[in-house]
Amino acid sequence: MVKKQLIMENALELFAKQGFESTSVQQITDKCGISKGAFYLSFKSKDELIIALIDQFMIQIVADIDYLVKSAETEQLLYEFYYSIYSSFQKHSDFAKLLIKEQSQLNKELFLKMQYYDKLMENSIISMIERLYGDRVEVIKYDLMYSIKGFMNMYSHLFVFFNILVDVNRLAESLVEKTNILAQHSTITFATNELLNILQPMNEEISEDQIIEMLDQKIEELDESIEKESLTLLKQQLIHPIYTTAIIKGLIENIRHHPQCKWITYSLRRYYRL
Template sequence: MIKKQLIMEKALELFAEQGFEATSVQQITERCGISKGAFYLSFKSKDELISALIDHFMMQFVSDIDYIVKKEGPTESLLYEFYYSTFDTFHKRSNFAKILIKEQMQSLNEELFLKMRDYDNKMEKSIQTMIERLYGEEIDDIKYDLILTIKALLNTYSQLFILFNIPSPDMELLCRSLVEKTNLLALNVSVPFITKDLYETLLRPLNEEISRDQLIELLHEKSVEIEEPVEKESLSLLAKNLEEPLYSTTIVKGLIENIRNHPHCKWVSYLLRQYYKI
């Protein structure tokens, strides 16, 4: 196992038991069976480790949701797939999700707040894409209220399962129930509170979008990092295409699809989809 991955896994166990603040670097290194020096070769501090864990969880989560809402084809089951993927992710990674929710409630860490707000912005954009596909221009007046309502449903039910330890939730029933609620709101609400101007003020980006050069550098880094030949070659070709466009949109989509399911490539596939607007 890669040392950085080992540290993240063992730290996650300790954070689940004790929380971020109560866990020391010494405890993490003892759980890993490594020296403090080895820890600091991978992470400059405990805060950097926490940041890496949040990124690892949220990058995969946001990337998966974005892929679902933009996937070509019929939209009859889109809303159900969206809800199911969201709750399935939180259920499978309930230990970290539980830590994250509790820490956000208790923490005054501005960096953590800004990081989570940035991922929140990305999630809201994916929800907007989904409801525009599902309901079209008919709900333009209530679109922004609906985005926040869907987020509220996700947050409320996620916390219900994670914080109150409801055993083996019936995911199918939950998702069908939320699909029904969402459709009722989308098709019947006529008095919105959140206007477009207010929403766009709240949603203003906290981080600049990644540049072409930064994306090329990231692709090269990932190409060196992973060993699987298909993903490695696809990353290399995608980097070359950014440097000098050669391929059609169809080929680019295919190359992105080649890397999408690799755990270390989910985020770069998300960034590429944003860059190419696909």
């Protein structure tokens, strides 16, 4: 196992038991069987380690939802959205529980990181609402977005805080019905675009140079594979564009399912507006 991943897995186990604040770097290194020097070769601080865990958790969810919203059949989109969200929460319930419990303990940098991912998720939800309901919900789409986020948060507590078996299929079907009722019958508006601009930070665009830097890092990390070859071609495309949109889509599809390429996939799809 790569040392960085070893540290992350053991740290997550300790954080789940003790919380972020009560877990020391020394405890993490003892559990991993490594020196502090080895830890600091991978992470500059405990906060950087926590950010890496948040990235690992949130990148997968945000990237998968973004792809789903843009590519799923409209008839099944809302169901697949809820099913994907709750399947992810169920699969990573330990870290989800930790984030919910520890939010009040996050420093400014960690809080801003969570806020950034929350904004990306809101963008995906708005895109989904526009695909599903079109102009019919233009006036209430932001209220509907907050309602969907409320469903996500409330019902996730069932398997985050209570050790019960949740029928994710039934839950998704139930929330599809509730969301459609709200979309069809809501008339009183509270949340507006102006209010969202006041409450939330501006959406951060990822530059071409940043994408190339990410590609370089992943190309170096990955063994020879179709994913590594596709990353190399995608980097060449950014530097000297020659491929058609269809080829670019195919290359991105080649890397989409690789767990280490989720963020690059998301960034490339945004960059090329796919």
